Amino acid sequence: MSIKLYNLITREEIFERVPAEAFMRFLYGNPAGSLALWALFKRALFSKICGAWASSPSSRRAIAAFIEKNGIDISDVPQSSFKNFNEFFTRALKPGARAPQEPLNENAISFPSDGRHLLVRDVRSCDVFYAKGSKFNISAFLGDKSLAETFDGADMLISRLAPVDYHRFHFPMSGEIAARKSIAGDLYSVSPIALAGRLSILWQNKRVLNMVQTPKFGFYAFVEIGATNVGGIVNTRRVGDFVARGDEAGYFNFGGSCIITILPKRKIIWDQSLEKMSSSGIECYAKAGMKAGEFA
Secondary structure (H helix, E strand, O other): OEEEEEEOOOOEEEEEEOOOHHHHHHHHHOHHHHHHHHHHHOOHHHHHHHHHHHOOHHHHHHHHHHHHHHOOOOOOOOOOOOOOHHHHHOOOOOOOOOOOOOOOOOOEEEOOOOEEEEEEOOOOOOOOOOOOOOOOOHHHHHOOHHHHHOOOOOOEEEEEEOOOOOOEEEOOOOEEEEEEEEEOOEOOOOOHHHHHHOOOHHHHEOEEEEEEEEOOOEEEEEEEEOOOOOOOEEEOOOOOOEEOOOOEEEEEOOOOEEEEEEOOOOOEEEOHHHHHHHHOOOOEEEOOOOEEEEEO
16 A cells, blocks of 8 residues: 655655555554554664664664665765664755755745645644544643643644654744753654554654744744654754754654644645645645745
């Protein structure tokens, strides 16, 4: 099976193969798989073991085959060799490779990462997610009921990274990092197969909540979510720093992962294709720095 996506770069529909699809369906759709998931795969120890391999010198041998199998473009990578797989996985790109579009437009919102993006209009009321009828529990996600109420009626952008993606992430808007909170949790997969059966994974998984104060529009929440095989979430900017749209915010170690941005409740003009496809539950592929929308 392949997942239908819309590519915002080429403006055409594409289909993405689901890695280890049969195994994923076993884990997230079979009672025996659910037991294995609970006993092993969601737990930090399993991801730590995978992370230890990815950081070992022997893992270096897997890099070339991984690049070739997945057709990864490394033309923007400044270095040609890596000590281990994780160093390749968390690779930086050449300066300007993910520079934001319209850099002087302070109303613009950039995609925070390479990957598959789903726009959710009015997060408290929307039920078009990875499975129709699913409601997003923003209070559980933020770990704070009163904070969730400040985002009543707000729009949300879910940015899902697959293992083949560039795994550094960037701030979608300029502002001051006002607060940061780590929220403990599990490490379930964030694959659509997993989310279709259990949207609650997004507020059950380990995550880091950043609150960023913009100069004009108030606070936005920028949340980095861990997943199976993610050895760690690394933030490269500190609380109190003023960051520009497109600045690097951090990176995920080995594994798939996800970022959720909850915007201030204001009128936003979103990319028309992103809005149209997302309304049907279809993710859009885009790269960090591309324009996702703009405050009116």
